[in-house]
Amino acid sequence: MGLAILLGVFALVMVMGVPVAFALAIAAISAFMFEGLPLMVGFQRIVSGMSTFALLAVPFFIFAGELMLHGGIAARLIRFAAASVGWMRGGLAQVNIFSSMLFGGISGSAVADISALGSLLIPVMKEKGYDDDFAVNVTVTSSIAGIVIPPSHNMILYVVAAGGGISISSLFMAGIVPGILMCLLLACVARWIAIKKKFPTEPFVGLKILALSFLASVPGLITAIIVVGGTLSGIFTVTESGAIGAVYAMLISFFVYRTMDFKGFVLAVTGSIRTTGMVMILIGSASAFGYMLAFYQVPAVMSTFITSISDNPIMILIMLNILLLCLGMIMDMAALILICTPIFLPIAAGFGMDPVHFGIMMMMNLGLGLCTPPVGACLFVGCVVGKVTIQKAVKTIWPFYIAMLAALILVTFIPSISMTLPNLLIEK
């Protein structure tokens, strides 16, 4: 009965339009009340869920992403991407995808990626004759690279949810090849559509401009080297490298590029606290919700249920992926990572799947959920930026979904795609 209240209240208030973060908290508090547990403990769970040391990296990554958006780093990355791949068929779509790979690899946030690149590239794509829904779909789906290619604050959430026994360095390394693979598949789909619809090609700008645009983007790209390199080398913890990355992005924007003014800085700070508030309350609420799920022994019940259907690892992986895909459609990524990791990771680990491999599979899977209605943060932001209705975007997004699904299937069933780099570079 208590579990029915927990899940029922959550579904009911979410459908009523209560923000997802608060729907989780309200459901958890309702279950606390039903069980006669002190309310104080419920709210304490929310506070303690937020005040985890490893999570301190989250606001730093968000702030660094906002500084890049308002400080001119994103614009220089786009220029470099345009010089590199703009000459291909559907050149601006390729630029969009390549920019996402570069920018997402620095900011670690898909929504920051859409805000930064979408607001710059979608209007240009529309002006050059690309369909508006195509421009939005390319931006939205390629932004998921930001979650898979390191650094990624969602990976930190996964490590925290898994109980801290997983190396964040391994997870960072494991995300590189799957992220690039996903972008390559998206680029193939974009090219196919571009040929079919006869979208334009940009002229090759020449090697000199290519080299100059690369040099201009180097200070921005160094942010990623600081964050990922600092963590991998063990010089900094992930939290420290996030803070150093944010300070570096600030210094680059103010003193090297000199594109950041006071107004832009205020916008960056305001944007970062807004997103931090949204993410942190989601984390706290998901922690209280997860506590009640554990109270009702849901992880153990789910584990028994899934393994009773089949003991074939391939079947279990397919089931886990389908479950995550369905949940990803109706819930936010951060909440799902915190709630589902303690439930699904032991099942996957039970048949020998590496937790790092499972983590990357989960990132890609839930990333796909960010692009699907009814709860798809990336799709929503992309449609707002591109001024396209969700209905219109969803009608033509299917080829991109198929590319992302193909990447997910490959990463799920070929562990070496994600595990080769960490096995080579990280000492166990």
Added chain:
Amino acid sequence: MNNINILRVYDTSLVYIKRLVNLISGLGMLVLVFTFAWLVYGRYILNDTPTWVEQLSLLLVITIGFLTSAVGIHERTHLSVDIFTQFLPVSGQIFIGLLADIIMGTFGFLMASSAIDLAQFSAAKRIPLLDISAAFRYYPVIISGALIFIFSLDRVVRTLNQLIRPTTINQENT
């Protein structure tokens, strides 16, 4: 003072509250970033790690998280699912919206009152390295709960006012 003037004063107060919260949170974010940079500098350059940074950062994250999430209610920046209510007639949408705001307000009230209990309960304990009362962890939660209650109440009042006297609101908006 008539009702329209009261509403205007109320509106202005909410805007100032929102700005104050954003200012505190923004400064908190800057302090968070620079103290962590100071931690790295202290460790590698000064060979003297400032140990208080971690506890201060946790306190700042709680403050930023709770305060800005309450403002997010007012600015409607939180992720929510509106797709299902869109299928309802307008009156149904208003009713469900009103109900959702009442639920949010109740949640805010419960959050504030429980956080007061938590603050009282932990007042005698100290946060290690900062040497301040552990109740400081729950002050942002109290303020956040109170703000959620106020912002939700604001939305309820507005909806009811619009239902009872739609012309007054239209005049006020113009």
